[in-house]
Amino acid sequence: MRHEFRNAAIAPSRRASTSTLGRRGLLALPVAALAMPTVLRAQGPWPSQLIRLVVPYGPGGSTDLVMRIMAPRMSAFLGRPIVIENRAGGGSTVGTDFTAKSTDGHTFVHATLASTGVAAALYHNLPYDPVRDLAAIAPTVFVPLTLAITTTGWNVGTAQQLIETLRANPGKYQYGSNGVGSTGHLANANFATRIGAQVEHVPYRAGSQTINALITGEIQFVQDVYGLLLPYHQSGQAKCLFVTAEERSRLMPDVPTMTEAGVPPYKAYSWFGLFGPSSTPRPVVDRMAAAVEHALADTGIAARLEEMGTPVMRGWSPDRFAAYVAEEVRDWAPLVRASGARAD
Numbered sequence: 001m002r003h004e005f006r007n008a009a010i011a012p013s014r015r016a017s018t019s020t021l022g023r024r025g026l027l028a029l030p031v032a033a034l035a036m037p038t039v040l041r042a043q044g045p046w047p048s049q050l051i052r053l054v055v056p057y058g059p060g061g062s063t064d065l066v067m068r069i070m071a072p073r074m075s076a077f078l079g080r081p082i083v084i085e086n087r088a089g090g091g092s093t094v095g096t097d098f099t100a101k102s103t104d105g106h107t108f109v110h111a112t113l114a115s116t117g118v119a120a121a122l123y124h125n126l127p128y129d130p131v132r133d134l135a136a137i138a139p140t141v142f143v144p145l146t147l148a149i150t151t152t153g154w155n156v157g158t159a160q161q162l163i164e165t166l167r168a169n170p171g172k173y174q175y176g177s178n179g180v181g182s183t184g185h186l187a188n189a190n191f192a193t194r195i196g197a198q199v200e201h202v203p204y205r206a207g208s209q210t211i212n213a214l215i216t217g218e219i220q221f222v223q224d225v226y227g228l229l230l231p232y233h234q235s236g237q238a239k240c241l242f243v244t245a246e247e248r249s250r251l252m253p254d255v256p257t258m259t260e261a262g263v264p265p266y267k268a269y270s271w272f273g274l275f276g277p278s279s280t281p282r283p284v285v286d287r288m289a290a291a292v293e294h295a296l297a298d299t300g301i302a303a304r305l306e307e308m309g310t311p312v313m314r315g316w317s318p319d320r321f322a323a324y325v326a327e328e329v330r331d332w333a334p335l336v337r338a339s340g341a342r343a344d
Contacts, residue, residue: 046105046281046283046284046287047078047079047080047106048106049080049104049106050080050081050082050083050106051075051078051080051081051082051083051106051107051108052082052083052085052104052106052107052108053067053071053082053083053084053085053108053109053110053274054084054085054086054087054095054096054098054099054107054108054109054110055067055084055085055086055087055095055109055110056087056088056089056092056093056094056095056096056109056110056111056112056115057086057088057092057095057178057179057182057205057206057207058086058088058178058204058205058206058207058208058209059086059206059208060206060207060208060209061178061206061207061208061210061228062143062207062224062225062227062228062272062308062310063092063110063112063272064084064086064207065228065308066110066140066141066272066305066308066310067084067110067140067272068084069301069304069305070140070292070295070296070301071084071295073294073295073298073301074291074292074294074295077290077291077294077295078287078288078291088179088205088206089179089205090123090179090180090181090343091114091115091119091122091179091180091181091182091185091203091343092111092112092114092115092119092179092181092182093115093119093123093126093127093128093181095109095115096109096111096115096116096119096128096134096275097127097128099111099134099275099276099277100127100128100133100134100277100278101128101277102276102277103277103279105280105284107276107277108137108274108275108276108288109134109274109275109276110140110272110273110274111134111272111273111274111275112143112182112183112270112271112272112273113143113183113269113270113271113328113332114181114182114183114185114186114270115130115181116130116134116275116325116328116329117130117325117328117329117331117332118181118183118186118332118336119181119343120329120332120333121329121332121333121334121336121337122180122181122186122336122341122342122343123181123343124342130325130329131322131325131326131329132278133277133278134275134276134277134278134325135275135276135277135278135279135280135285135318135322136273136275136318136321136322136324136325137273137274137275137276137285137288137289137292137318137321138273138274138288138289138292138293138313138316138318138321139271139272139273139274139313139316139321139324140271140272140273140274140292140296140312140313141271141272141305141310141311141312141313142269142270142271142310142311142313143183143225143269143270143271143272143309143310144226144243144244144245144249144269144309145183145184145187145223145224145225145226145243145244145268145269145270146223146224146225146226146229146240146241146242146243146244146249146252146255146309147159147191147221147222147223147240147241147242147244148214148221148222148223148224148229148232148233148238148239148240148241149162149214149220149221149238149239149241150214150215150216150217150219150220150221150238151236151237151238151239152215152216152217153217153220154220156220157239158241158261159241159242159256159258159261159262159263160261160262162221162241163195163197163263166192166195166197166198166199167195167196167197170197170198171198171199171200173199173200173220173221174199174200174201174202174218174219174220175188175192175199175200175201175202175219175220175221175222175223176201176202176203176204176210176213176214176218176219176221176222177201177202177203177204177210177222177223178203178204178205178206178207178210178224179203179204179205180201180203180343181341181343182203183223183268183269183270184210184222184223184224185201185203185341186336186339186341187223187244187266187267187268188201188221188222188223189201189339189340189341190266190267190268190335190339190341191223191263191266191268193266193338193339193340194264194265194266195263195264202218202219207224207228210222210224211224211228211229211232211238214232214238215232215237215238223244223268225308225309225310226240226243226249226251226252226308226309227251227307227308227309227310228308228309230251230252230309233252233255240252240255241255241256241261242255242256242257242258242260242261242263243255243256243257243258244257244258244268244269245257245269246259248260249309251307251309267332267335271313272310273313273321273325274288274289274292276288282318285318286318289316289317289318293314293315296312296313296314297314
Protein backbone atom coordinates (compact mmCIF):
# COMPACT_ATOMS: atom_id res chain seq x y z
CA MET A 1 0.00 0.00 0.00
CA ARG A 2 1.57 3.27 -1.12
CA HIS A 3 0.77 6.85 -0.30
CA GLU A 4 1.60 9.83 -2.49
CA PHE A 5 3.58 12.26 -0.35
CA ARG A 6 3.73 15.28 -2.64
CA ASN A 7 5.69 17.95 -0.81
CA ALA A 8 7.01 21.07 -2.49
CA ALA A 9 9.59 21.50 0.24
CA ILE A 10 11.43 18.26 -0.49
CA ALA A 11 14.60 18.57 -2.54
CA PRO A 12 14.13 18.07 -6.32
CA SER A 13 16.14 14.86 -6.35
CA ARG A 14 13.75 13.40 -3.78
CA ARG A 15 10.65 14.46 -5.73
CA ALA A 16 11.69 12.66 -8.88
CA SER A 17 9.75 9.56 -7.89
CA THR A 18 5.99 9.41 -7.52
CA SER A 19 6.37 9.05 -3.74
CA THR A 20 8.39 11.22 -1.39
CA LEU A 21 9.30 8.21 0.68
CA GLY A 22 8.16 5.04 -0.98
CA ARG A 23 11.04 4.48 -3.43
CA ARG A 24 13.54 3.98 -0.62
CA GLY A 25 11.25 2.68 2.05
CA LEU A 26 8.71 0.14 0.93
CA LEU A 27 9.86 -3.36 1.75
CA ALA A 28 7.91 -6.22 3.22
CA LEU A 29 8.39 -6.64 6.95
CA PRO A 30 9.38 -9.99 8.46
CA VAL A 31 6.53 -12.21 9.58
CA ALA A 32 5.28 -11.52 13.07
CA ALA A 33 6.23 -14.92 14.49
CA LEU A 34 10.01 -14.45 14.72
CA ALA A 35 12.31 -17.10 16.16
CA MET A 36 14.39 -15.72 19.02
CA PRO A 37 18.08 -16.67 19.14
CA THR A 38 19.09 -19.29 21.70
CA VAL A 39 20.67 -16.74 24.02
CA LEU A 40 17.44 -14.73 24.14
CA ARG A 41 15.26 -17.77 24.60
CA ALA A 42 17.41 -18.69 27.58
CA GLN A 43 16.49 -15.35 29.13
CA GLY A 44 12.79 -15.92 28.53
CA PRO A 45 10.46 -14.66 25.83
CA TRP A 46 10.41 -10.97 24.91
CA PRO A 47 8.64 -8.85 26.01
CA SER A 48 8.87 -9.98 29.61
CA GLN A 49 7.49 -6.80 31.20
CA LEU A 50 5.49 -3.70 30.30
CA ILE A 51 6.84 -1.65 27.42
CA ARG A 52 7.66 2.03 27.82
CA LEU A 53 7.11 4.24 24.78
CA VAL A 54 8.67 7.63 25.29
CA VAL A 55 7.14 10.62 23.52
CA PRO A 56 9.82 13.34 23.56
CA TYR A 57 7.21 16.14 23.62
CA GLY A 58 4.50 17.17 26.06
CA PRO A 59 0.96 15.79 25.80
CA GLY A 60 -1.45 17.04 23.16
CA GLY A 61 0.88 17.36 20.20
CA SER A 62 0.75 15.27 17.05
CA THR A 63 3.66 13.02 18.06
CA ASP A 64 1.83 12.18 21.28
CA LEU A 65 -1.57 11.66 19.65
CA VAL A 66 -0.26 9.35 16.92
CA MET A 67 1.39 7.10 19.49
CA ARG A 68 -1.68 7.02 21.73
CA ILE A 69 -3.82 5.97 18.78
CA MET A 70 -1.42 3.17 17.86
CA ALA A 71 -0.42 1.91 21.31
CA PRO A 72 -3.49 -0.22 22.18
CA ARG A 73 -3.19 -2.20 18.95
CA MET A 74 0.55 -2.64 19.44
CA SER A 75 -0.02 -3.77 23.02
CA ALA A 76 -2.51 -6.41 21.89
CA PHE A 77 -0.02 -7.69 19.32
CA LEU A 78 2.89 -7.86 21.79
CA GLY A 79 0.84 -9.25 24.67
CA ARG A 80 2.12 -6.70 27.18
CA PRO A 81 0.86 -3.33 28.45
CA ILE A 82 2.34 -0.24 26.83
CA VAL A 83 2.90 2.84 28.96
CA ILE A 84 3.36 6.15 27.15
CA GLU A 85 5.70 8.51 28.96
CA ASN A 86 6.00 12.17 27.92
CA ARG A 87 9.57 13.43 28.37
CA ALA A 88 9.61 16.90 26.84
CA GLY A 89 12.58 19.21 26.59
CA GLY A 90 15.41 20.20 24.31
CA GLY A 91 13.27 20.19 21.18
CA SER A 92 12.61 16.46 21.69
CA THR A 93 16.26 15.57 22.39
CA VAL A 94 15.76 14.94 26.13
CA GLY A 95 13.37 12.04 25.67
CA THR A 96 15.32 10.70 22.71
CA ASP A 97 18.59 10.75 24.66
CA PHE A 98 16.87 9.05 27.61
CA THR A 99 15.89 6.19 25.30
CA ALA A 100 19.29 5.98 23.64
CA LYS A 101 20.85 5.42 27.07
CA SER A 102 18.17 3.02 28.34
CA THR A 103 19.31 -0.49 29.27
CA ASP A 104 16.11 -2.22 30.40
CA GLY A 105 15.37 -3.72 26.97
CA HIS A 106 11.78 -2.47 26.98
CA THR A 107 12.11 1.28 26.34
CA PHE A 108 11.53 2.88 22.93
CA VAL A 109 10.96 6.40 21.65
CA HIS A 110 8.51 7.81 19.14
CA ALA A 111 11.11 10.15 17.65
CA THR A 112 10.81 12.55 14.74
CA LEU A 113 12.82 14.18 11.99
CA ALA A 114 13.52 16.96 14.51
CA SER A 115 15.17 14.65 17.04
CA THR A 116 17.20 12.75 14.42
CA GLY A 117 17.97 14.30 11.03
CA VAL A 118 17.64 17.91 12.19
CA ALA A 119 19.08 17.59 15.71
CA ALA A 120 22.40 16.31 14.40
CA ALA A 121 23.06 19.72 12.81
CA LEU A 122 21.04 21.93 15.15
CA TYR A 123 22.90 21.05 18.36
CA HIS A 124 26.64 21.50 18.74
CA ASN A 125 26.73 19.14 21.72
CA LEU A 126 24.00 16.63 20.99
CA PRO A 127 24.35 13.91 23.66
CA TYR A 128 23.58 11.09 21.22
CA ASP A 129 24.30 10.23 17.62
CA PRO A 130 21.00 9.60 15.75
CA VAL A 131 22.57 6.93 13.56
CA ARG A 132 25.06 5.30 15.94
CA ASP A 133 23.12 5.40 19.24
CA LEU A 134 19.59 4.57 18.06
CA ALA A 135 18.18 1.43 16.48
CA ALA A 136 15.74 2.46 13.75
CA ILE A 137 12.64 0.25 13.95
CA ALA A 138 9.88 1.64 11.72
CA PRO A 139 8.39 4.95 10.62
CA THR A 140 4.79 5.61 11.62
CA VAL A 141 3.46 8.65 9.72
CA PHE A 142 4.52 11.33 7.27
CA VAL A 143 3.81 14.93 8.33
CA PRO A 144 3.13 17.72 5.84
CA LEU A 145 2.44 21.08 7.49
CA THR A 146 0.14 24.09 7.29
CA LEU A 147 0.96 27.64 8.35
CA ALA A 148 -1.75 29.14 10.54
CA ILE A 149 -2.05 32.68 11.85
CA THR A 150 -3.93 34.09 14.81
CA THR A 151 -7.09 36.05 14.09
CA THR A 152 -6.63 38.09 17.27
CA GLY A 153 -4.88 41.45 17.38
CA TRP A 154 -4.08 42.14 13.73
CA ASN A 155 -5.64 42.36 10.28
CA VAL A 156 -3.52 39.87 8.34
CA GLY A 157 -5.61 37.50 6.21
CA THR A 158 -3.46 36.18 3.35
CA ALA A 159 0.03 34.79 2.88
CA GLN A 160 1.13 37.88 0.99
CA GLN A 161 -0.18 40.16 3.75
CA LEU A 162 1.71 38.06 6.29
CA ILE A 163 4.95 38.33 4.32
CA GLU A 164 4.58 42.10 3.86
CA THR A 165 3.73 42.63 7.54
CA LEU A 166 6.68 40.60 8.80
CA ARG A 167 9.12 42.30 6.45
CA ALA A 168 7.91 45.76 7.44
CA ASN A 169 8.16 45.07 11.20
CA PRO A 170 11.46 43.32 11.99
CA GLY A 171 11.44 41.72 15.44
CA LYS A 172 7.88 42.80 16.28
CA TYR A 173 6.03 39.55 15.69
CA GLN A 174 6.47 36.03 17.02
CA TYR A 175 5.96 32.47 15.91
CA GLY A 176 5.56 29.51 18.22
CA SER A 177 6.72 25.91 18.15
CA ASN A 178 6.72 22.83 20.35
CA GLY A 179 10.32 23.42 21.39
CA VAL A 180 13.73 24.46 20.16
CA GLY A 181 14.71 22.22 17.27
CA SER A 182 11.18 20.97 16.66
CA THR A 183 9.69 20.70 13.19
CA GLY A 184 7.67 23.87 13.71
CA HIS A 185 10.76 25.77 14.86
CA LEU A 186 12.83 24.86 11.83
CA ALA A 187 9.97 25.25 9.34
CA ASN A 188 9.25 28.76 10.62
CA ALA A 189 12.94 29.66 10.71
CA ASN A 190 13.25 28.50 7.10
CA PHE A 191 10.14 30.51 6.17
CA ALA A 192 11.43 33.69 7.81
CA THR A 193 14.82 33.32 6.15
CA ARG A 194 13.26 32.62 2.77
CA ILE A 195 11.09 35.76 2.83
CA GLY A 196 13.77 37.96 4.39
CA ALA A 197 12.01 38.74 7.67
CA GLN A 198 13.16 38.92 11.28
CA VAL A 199 10.69 37.10 13.56
CA GLU A 200 11.07 36.02 17.19
CA HIS A 201 10.76 32.36 18.12
CA VAL A 202 8.75 31.40 21.23
CA PRO A 203 9.18 27.72 22.18
CA TYR A 204 6.60 25.84 24.24
CA ARG A 205 6.79 22.47 25.93
CA ALA A 206 3.58 21.01 24.49
CA GLY A 207 1.47 21.30 21.37
CA SER A 208 -1.59 22.30 23.38
CA GLN A 209 0.30 25.27 24.84
CA THR A 210 1.46 26.38 21.39
CA ILE A 211 -2.05 26.29 19.93
CA ASN A 212 -3.51 28.11 22.95
CA ALA A 213 -0.92 30.85 22.49
CA LEU A 214 -1.92 31.14 18.84
CA ILE A 215 -5.66 31.47 19.36
CA THR A 216 -5.21 34.01 22.18
CA GLY A 217 -2.87 36.14 20.08
CA GLU A 218 0.17 35.61 22.29
CA ILE A 219 2.00 34.54 19.12
CA GLN A 220 1.12 35.38 15.53
CA PHE A 221 1.71 32.17 13.60
CA VAL A 222 2.69 28.51 13.77
CA GLN A 223 3.29 25.61 11.44
CA ASP A 224 1.90 22.26 12.44
CA VAL A 225 -0.06 19.21 11.33
CA TYR A 226 -3.28 19.79 9.36
CA GLY A 227 -5.52 17.90 11.75
CA LEU A 228 -4.43 19.80 14.87
CA LEU A 229 -5.07 23.21 13.32
CA LEU A 230 -8.19 22.35 11.32
CA PRO A 231 -10.74 22.83 14.17
CA TYR A 232 -9.41 26.32 14.90
CA HIS A 233 -9.39 27.18 11.20
CA GLN A 234 -13.02 26.07 10.92
CA SER A 235 -14.07 27.99 14.05
CA GLY A 236 -12.29 31.17 12.98
CA GLN A 237 -9.97 31.20 16.01
CA ALA A 238 -7.06 30.81 13.61
CA LYS A 239 -6.63 30.87 9.85
CA CYS A 240 -4.57 28.45 7.79
CA LEU A 241 -2.93 30.42 4.98
CA PHE A 242 -1.29 27.62 2.97
CA VAL A 243 -0.11 24.02 3.11
CA THR A 244 3.48 23.00 2.44
CA ALA A 245 2.55 20.08 0.18
CA GLU A 246 2.30 20.26 -3.60
CA GLU A 247 -1.42 19.51 -3.52
CA ARG A 248 -4.26 20.81 -1.37
CA SER A 249 -5.36 18.66 1.52
CA ARG A 250 -8.77 17.01 1.36
CA LEU A 251 -9.11 18.00 5.03
CA MET A 252 -8.97 21.70 4.18
CA PRO A 253 -9.64 22.11 0.46
CA ASP A 254 -10.12 25.87 0.85
CA VAL A 255 -6.47 26.33 1.87
CA PRO A 256 -4.05 26.88 -1.05
CA THR A 257 -0.65 25.31 -1.49
CA MET A 258 2.40 27.47 -0.90
CA THR A 259 2.83 27.76 -4.68
CA GLU A 260 -0.77 28.89 -5.13
CA ALA A 261 -0.32 31.39 -2.31
CA GLY A 262 2.79 32.86 -3.92
CA VAL A 263 5.11 31.79 -1.11
CA PRO A 264 8.76 31.11 -2.02
CA PRO A 265 9.30 27.34 -1.56
CA TYR A 266 11.14 26.12 1.51
CA LYS A 267 11.66 22.76 3.21
CA ALA A 268 8.87 22.03 5.71
CA TYR A 269 7.75 18.52 6.58
CA SER A 270 8.41 15.85 9.15
CA TRP A 271 7.92 12.17 9.84
CA PHE A 272 7.61 10.16 13.04
CA GLY A 273 9.10 6.78 13.78
CA LEU A 274 9.91 4.25 16.47
CA PHE A 275 13.47 3.81 17.72
CA GLY A 276 15.19 1.84 20.47
CA PRO A 277 18.68 2.00 21.95
CA SER A 278 21.40 0.79 19.57
CA SER A 279 21.88 -2.24 21.84
CA THR A 280 18.39 -3.54 21.06
CA PRO A 281 18.70 -7.13 19.75
CA ARG A 282 17.65 -7.54 16.13
CA PRO A 283 14.83 -10.00 16.95
CA VAL A 284 13.35 -7.37 19.28
CA VAL A 285 13.71 -4.70 16.59
CA ASP A 286 11.91 -6.96 14.12
CA ARG A 287 9.13 -7.79 16.56
CA MET A 288 8.54 -4.12 17.37
CA ALA A 289 8.55 -3.33 13.65
CA ALA A 290 5.92 -6.02 13.16
CA ALA A 291 3.86 -4.46 15.99
CA VAL A 292 4.01 -1.06 14.26
CA GLU A 293 2.95 -2.60 10.96
CA HIS A 294 0.12 -4.45 12.69
CA ALA A 295 -1.22 -1.18 14.12
CA LEU A 296 -0.89 0.76 10.87
CA ALA A 297 -2.63 -2.03 8.95
CA ASP A 298 -5.75 -1.49 11.06
CA THR A 299 -8.12 0.43 8.79
CA GLY A 300 -9.66 2.32 11.69
CA ILE A 301 -6.28 3.51 12.93
CA ALA A 302 -5.15 4.44 9.43
CA ALA A 303 -8.35 6.46 8.91
CA ARG A 304 -7.88 8.36 12.17
CA LEU A 305 -4.28 9.18 11.29
CA GLU A 306 -5.32 10.30 7.80
CA GLU A 307 -7.91 12.59 9.40
CA MET A 308 -5.12 14.21 11.40
CA GLY A 309 -3.27 14.96 8.16
CA THR A 310 -0.58 12.38 8.93
CA PRO A 311 -0.73 9.58 6.32
CA VAL A 312 0.64 6.25 7.48
CA MET A 313 3.99 4.88 6.32
CA ARG A 314 3.47 1.15 5.98
CA GLY A 315 5.77 -1.63 4.86
CA TRP A 316 9.18 -0.32 5.90
CA SER A 317 11.90 -2.73 6.99
CA PRO A 318 14.21 -1.63 9.84
CA ASP A 319 17.20 -1.65 7.48
CA ARG A 320 15.52 0.60 4.96
CA PHE A 321 14.33 2.96 7.69
CA ALA A 322 17.87 3.14 9.13
CA ALA A 323 19.23 4.06 5.69
CA TYR A 324 16.56 6.73 5.31
CA VAL A 325 17.39 8.27 8.70
CA ALA A 326 21.08 8.43 7.78
CA GLU A 327 20.15 10.14 4.52
CA GLU A 328 17.98 12.68 6.34
CA VAL A 329 20.90 13.51 8.66
CA ARG A 330 23.04 14.26 5.59
CA ASP A 331 20.32 16.19 3.72
CA TRP A 332 19.22 18.45 6.56
CA ALA A 333 22.65 19.53 7.81
CA PRO A 334 23.24 22.24 5.17
CA LEU A 335 19.62 23.40 5.39
CA VAL A 336 19.79 23.84 9.15
CA ARG A 337 23.01 25.83 8.83
CA ALA A 338 21.55 28.00 6.07
CA SER A 339 18.42 28.74 8.15
CA GLY A 340 20.53 30.16 10.98
CA ALA A 341 18.58 28.06 13.50
CA ARG A 342 20.69 27.10 16.52
CA ALA A 343 19.68 25.40 19.76
CA ASP A 344 22.87 25.80 21.80
